[in-house]
Amino acid sequence: MPMLVFRQLFDPQSSTYSYLLADGRSREAVLIDPVFEQARRDAALIAELELKLLATLETHVHADHVTGAWLLKRQFGSAIAVSKASGADGADRYLEHGNRVAFGGRYLEVRATPGHTHGCVTYVLDDESMAFTGDCLLIRGSGRTDFQQGDAREMYRSVRSQILSLPPSCLLYPAHDYRGLTVTSVGEERRYNPRLGGEIGESDFVGYMSNLGLPHPKLIDIAVPANMRSGQPKNDTTLPADPGWAPLTFTFAGIWEIQPAALEEHAERIQIVDVREADEYNGSLGHIRDAKLIPLGSLAARAGELARDRPIVAVCRSGARSAQASVLLQRAGFTEVANLAGGMLRWRAEGLPVEGGRA
């Protein structure tokens, strides 16, 4: 079986986990439960790992955040997959119990696990080494059953018949954890889940769930209608705006980057800040014409010397110190900031002009 590429991703706002799975050979990938606000981050990781996103998969219609499915489809052409029982619109594939979602030589099996909502599903990896339980089984807990089409009896049966029946070593990955826990297993949840494990019966579970006393999710009135449209915004004002002042790339490290050729092309409008030390600026690598020298150590104090109405590109030897410079500048309130990818080394390697320095 081809090696699995696997990443667990977190959205701190809603405490949601998204899961990226790919076949390491063909690079075909699926992303379970993407979050709208994290689409740019997720896209950066997909690009950096050189994956081909085939589909985004929802475990259910979420009540606490909007899915990133539509945004990722717009960028990658990925299919949107959601359960048929969810009633959601705008998907390319409507999943039913027993379906398989293939990526390269691997696949996920779809299991209907209603209870938190009517349309909840769990995705089980082909070799039963992992399952993605959505808001059905949580780590030492479970999703709530008091809104959408929640039903505690249904949830009990889903967990017992479809999830805890998997091999004890099967790792379970939930859609949320509110304490920062990341993974559990069938064996330990069978024994230690305080709502659903051990000898706990269906009516014990129903009694537990009737007394959770949780407030409704803050975003439920926004999230549910948006997710019923698979995350398509009602109008363009909610779309994440990409910087328009130059062609930039967002990295999974969280930095906007500009390539040397693009900086050369747009140099007229841009203030270039060289954050190396003076001896480096005047040393063998030389510097870019009109680059203003402000060593990284004094950048925070001297940020006032930079114009607020022109985009800034930070430059150093390799692109490391300037990445930190771009973070400091953003912290100082500059919004149009990017890092020169690869620094002076790449700039020179690409044969672009320098002042000073040695050939």
Ligand SMILES: N[C@@H](CCC(=O)N[C@@H](CS)C(=O)NCC(=O)O)C(=O)O
């Ligand atoms: N405070 C959170 C509540 C989130 C919430 O209710 N999450 C649902 C899943 S959509 C749940 O089942 N939570 C279980 C729990 O909080 O124990 C919010 O406002 O978003």
Ligand SMILES: [Fe+2]
């Ligand atoms: Fe949920």
